[in-house]
Amino acid sequence: MNSVQTAVSQTSPPKKSFLYDPKVRGVFYQVVLVAAIIFLFYVAATNAIENLQRAKIASGFGFLNNTAGFDISQTLIQFSAAGGTYGDAFIVGLLNTLIVSAIGIFFTTFLGFLIGIARLSKNWMVAKVAMVYVEVLRNIPLLVQLLFWYIAVLGALPQPRNSLEMGAGFYLNARGLFMARPIWASNIEILVAVLLIGLVVTFIYRRWARKQQEQTGRQYPVGKVTLALVLGLPILTWIVLALLGANPISFELPRKGTFNLTGGMQILPEFVALLLGLVTYTAAFIAEVVRAGILAVSKGQTEAAGSLGLTPGQTLRLVVIPQAMRVIIPPLTSQYLNLTKNSSLAVAIGYPDLVQVFMGTVLNQTGQAIEVVVITMGVYLTISLLTSFIMNIYNRRVAIVER
Amino acid sequence: MSTAVDMPRFVRARQVEALPPPNLARGPIAWVRENLFSGPFNTILTLVVFFLLYVSVPPLMKFLFIDAVWTGTDRAACRADTGGSESGACWAFIWDKLNYFIYGSYTISERWRVNIFFILLAVGVVWLLWLKAPRRDLGAVYFFWVFPVVSYVLLTGGNESFSGRFWIGFAIFGALVIALFAFVAALLKASLRPALILGGGIVAVIGITLALVDLDFGLAHVPTSLWGGVLVTLLVATVGIVVSLPFGIVLALGRRSKLPIVRMAAVIFIEFVRGVPLITVLIMANTMLPLFLPGDMTVDRLLRPLIGTALFASAYMAEVVRGGLQAMPKGQYEGAMSLGLNYPQMMSLIILPQALRIVIPGIVNTFIGLFKDTSLVAIVGIFDLVKTIEASRIDPAWAAPTIGITGYAFAALFYFVFCFGMSRYSLGVERRLAAGQKR
Numbered sequence: 001m002n003s004v005q006t007a008v009s010q011t012s013p014p015k016k017s018f019l020y021d022p023k024v025r026g027v028f029y030q031v032v033l034v035a036a037i038i039f040l041f042y043v044a045a046t047n048a049i050e051n052l053q054r055a056k057i058a059s060g061f062g063f064l065n066n067t068a069g070f071d072i073s074q075t076l077i078q079f080s081a082a083g084g085t086y087g088d089a090f091i092v093g094l095l096n097t098l099i100v101s102a103i104g105i106f107f108t109t110f111l112g113f114l115i116g117i118a119r120l121s122k123n124w125m126v127a128k129v130a131m132v133y134v135e136v137l138r139n140i141p142l143l144v145q146l147l148f149w150y151i152a153v154l155g156a157l158p159q160p161r162n163s164l165e166m167g168a169g170f171y172l173n174a175r176g177l178f179m180a181r182p183i184w185a186s187n188i189e190i191l192v193a194v195l196l197i198g199l200v201v202t203f204i205y206r207r208w209a210r211k212q213q214e215q216t217g218r219q220y221p222v223g224k225v226t227l228a229l230v231l232g233l234p235i236l237t238w239i240v241l242a243l244l245g246a247n248p249i250s251f252e253l254p255r256k257g258t259f260n261l262t263g264g265m266q267i268l269p270e271f272v273a274l275l276l277g278l279v280t281y282t283a284a285f286i287a288e289v290v291r292a293g294i295l296a297v298s299k300g301q302t303e304a305a306g307s308l309g310l311t312p313g314q315t316l317r318l319v320v321i322p323q324a325m326r327v328i329i330p331p332l333t334s335q336y337l338n339l340t341k342n343s344s345l346a347v348a349i350g351y352p353d354l355v356q357v358f359m360g361t362v363l364n365q366t367g368q369a370i371e372v373v374v375i376t377m378g379v380y381l382t383i384s385l386l387t388s389f390i391m392n393i394y395n396r397r398v399a400i401v402e403r
Numbered sequence: 404m405s406t407a408v409d410m411p412r413f414v415r416a417r418q419v420e421a422l423p424p425p426n427l428a429r430g431p432i433a434w435v436r437e438n439l440f441s442g443p444f445n446t447i448l449t450l451v452v453f454f455l456l457y458v459s460v461p462p463l464m465k466f467l468f469i470d471a472v473w474t475g476t477d478r479a480a481c482r483a484d485t486g487g488s489e490s491g492a493c494w495a496f497i498w499d500k501l502n503y504f505i506y507g508s509y510t511i512s513e514r515w516r517v518n519i520f521f522i523l524l525a526v527g528v529v530w531l532l533w534l535k536a537p538r539r540d541l542g543a544v545y546f547f548w549v550f551p552v553v554s555y556v557l558l559t560g561g562n563e564s565f566s567g568r569f570w571i572g573f574a575i576f577g578a579l580v581i582a583l584f585a586f587v588a589a590l591l592k593a594s595l596r597p598a599l600i601l602g603g604g605i606v607a608v609i610g611i612t613l614a615l616v617d618l619d620f621g622l623a624h625v626p627t628s629l630w631g632g633v634l635v636t637l638l639v640a641t642v643g644i645v646v647s648l649p650f651g652i653v654l655a656l657g658r659r660s661k662l663p664i665v666r667m668a669a670v671i672f673i674e675f676v677r678g679v680p681l682i683t684v685l686i687m688a689n690t691m692l693p694l695f696l697p698g699d700m701t702v703d704r705l706l707r708p709l710i711g712t713a714l715f716a717s718a719y720m721a722e723v724v725r726g727g728l729q730a731m732p733k734g735q736y737e738g739a740m741s742l743g744l745n746y747p748q749m750m751s752l753i754i755l756p757q758a759l760r761i762v763i764p765g766i767v768n769t770f771i772g773l774f775k776d777t778s779l780v781a782i783v784g785i786f787d788l789v790k791t792i793e794a795s796r797i798d799p800a801w802a803a804p805t806i807g808i809t810g811y812a813f814a815a816l817f818y819f820v821f822c823f824g825m826s827r828y829s830l831g832v833e834r835r836l837a838a839g840q841k842r
Binding site for chain 1: 438439441445448449452453455456590591661662663664665668675677678679680681682683686687690691693694695696697698771775776778779781782789793804807808811812814815818819822823826
């Protein structure tokens with residue numbers, strides 16, 4: 001009897017207050033949280049509507065079609081104060097942000113890897129210099145560095161009338177770097193087509209070469225062939241076309257007038273200062289990422305590669321780097337994102353990026369804070385989420401495959 | 404067949420002469436040879452680096468020290484056309500403006516209050532960060548409650564003079580809170596005493612805080628528009644850390660919660676904040692905060708970026724704390740539960756003390772980032788160190804070509820000293836924490 005009783009009491013435990021049921025409590029907490037959030041949003045929204053009405057500020061996204069009425073110093077698309085709308089200004093700002101981020105990411109990767117590898121160098125001098133670089137750059141706010149670069153870059157440059165002539169159509173003065181502007185003729189399509197063919201052939205050749213190596217062990221000169229196909233072929237085509245008298249690319253050189261330079265392509269000093277600041281600052285962080293990644297590859301891997309008879313170069317290329325990249329990629333991505341987000345500091349030195357144009361000028365002119373802030377933040381969020389999405393795919397490809 | 408057999412044999416009959424001892428295996432020359440000139444590539448590398456140093460370091464030293472102007476009362480000292488030297492840094496400018504860089508426009512006769520704030524801050528930081536300091540639990544109470552309240556009274560002057568109606572309202576609120584705790588305790592059939600103590604404690608803490616802010620200590624009121632310089636920089640950083648640590652812990656717990664809505668709310672907040680640049684958050688706080696409040700309420704100009712940076716830092720802190728929570732072995736959670744601890748007890752007594760300890764380096768690193776990011780408040784018009792330098796740079800009394808560079812060099816030095824110090828500390832803690840794992 002006794003055992004039966006225990007069995008019964010085990011299957012149906014003594015009835016407790018439902019208040020002690022973790023499920024009930026969980027539901028209760030969540031209901032409270034949702035209620036609090038809804039209340040907060042409700043209060044904020046009603047206040048905002050009231051305040052906007054009192055300040056007679058329009059709402060909605062209609063302002064994007066209104067004429068902007070201000071000029072932007074760097075425009076990658078056609079934009080003028082008279083004809084451009086706020087929507088156009090947004091696109092101009094966005095493109096400026098994207099171009100400085102893209103170029104910045106390109107250079108900072110090089111510099112970061114260089115310094116990261118230098119920190120691990122057996123050469124004491126090189127390692128120490130790299131260490132000092134990283135420590136100094138990492139511990140000073142980017143804003144201070146940007147302002148410093150801006151003054152240093154601007155201060156060192158001469159007035160337009162005595163521009164520095166650097167040869168090959170390059171001029172440098174306080175208004176920026178002037179260089180030749182390429183003008184595409186209509187038959188540029190031939191060149192593009194040749195480049196595409198080169199890329200496709202390279203891709204096929206590389207796959208074939210890899211398969212051959214896996215099957216027979218024979219190695220093919222992949223690097224040289226790639227170089228010849230991707231770079232050599234278009235250049236050859238260009239030369240042939242130019243000799244035939246149908247040059248697809250010509251250059252417009254900047255001309256020196258009495259007071260100013262006309263024509264050509266102008267790179268703003270703000271752009272240069274921002275790029276310099278972003279590249280040198282982010283490189284310090286990337287250097288640390290790279291160093292950590294390389295150190296994460298255990299010494300046994302290098303030794304094993306050596307005992308298989310690989311040369312130091314091969315060891316680095318085939319054994320160390322592929323494994324280090326697996327560790328490096330995720331933090332490297334977040335550094336790229338940081339660079340993109342940090343490019344918003346352009347507002348401090350007057351480079352017309354998204355924040356400066358849209359959250360600065362447009363916000364001040366229209367007063368439509370909510371719409372402008374939502375759009376700007378939306379852009380950065382989209383970039384962030386998109387990048388992490390793409391990097392996740394890549395990461396899955398390089399991640400360790402275990403049984 | 405075997406090669407060993409076919410090999411010509413040779414046995415040396417006489418002993419060979421011993422090689423001369425390696426006379427250069429030790430000492431500075433051997434070190435230089437091994438570390439700087441161990442091969443042609445390394446030699447070239449060393450020479451290139453030497454060349455780079457030769458190009459960059461002597462001019463820098465010349466600018467910062469040798470040619471620098473140390474004394475002077477106005478721009479004449481730093482301009483070539485008035486007999487000064489303009490090839491070096493103008494430290495006289497920094498010296499002249501130093502008080503402005505530290506206190507901003509804070510009322511001169513009241514600056515001793517700022518000095519006390521600096522001392523209180525230093526005490527709190529040392530108490531919390533020095534791992535062997537006595538009673539670090541009291542240190543936390545000091546840093547997260549006593550210090551903020553005292554600093555507020557000290558810096559603003561306190562004496563908010565709440566009306567009598569306010570205090571009556573607070574009394575009713577207090578009674579309601581205590582009654583709510585008692586009611587919940589009764590509902591759960593738990594003992595009444597701890598509930599009353601908890602409710603009373605919360606009311607008492609809020610009440611004492613309000614009373615301190617309300618009381619008249621005879622301190623003159625200093626409006627926040629006068630604050631500036633290092634004071635504001637340290638203030639923004641301190642508010643950031645004081646708010647972001649508790650709030651970040653709450654967010655991290657939310658993100659690890661089993662309740663789907665709680666988790667979702669935490670994830671959305673964290674990922675949203677981490678996905679946008681700080682400057683947009685600051686501009687948002689600056690322009691949208693006044694919109695969201697009732698029309699007659701205004702937010703202090705200094706308070707807006709404080710809220711922005713605090714929220715921003717919280718999201719990053721949450722991710723650091725989450726790392727610590729995830730590093731806790733599952734056995735710790737299960738052990739706590741098997742002892743019959745409930746969720747708050749398990750977290751506050753078992754998990755968080757261990758988790759926070761292992762993420763101290765991460766917390767300090769976040770704080771370094773936060774400290775550097777405080778410079779961004781200059782962009783929304785707050786007079787922090789960078790902004791005071793910007794403002795002094797265009798002062799006509801000090802109009803000279805080297806002023807800008809000198810000012811930013813000073814700012815860079817200031818931030819570097821603080822951030823480098825913190826990063827050394829975090830490295831030290833890391834090494835200490837790893838000591839147990841070392842074999």
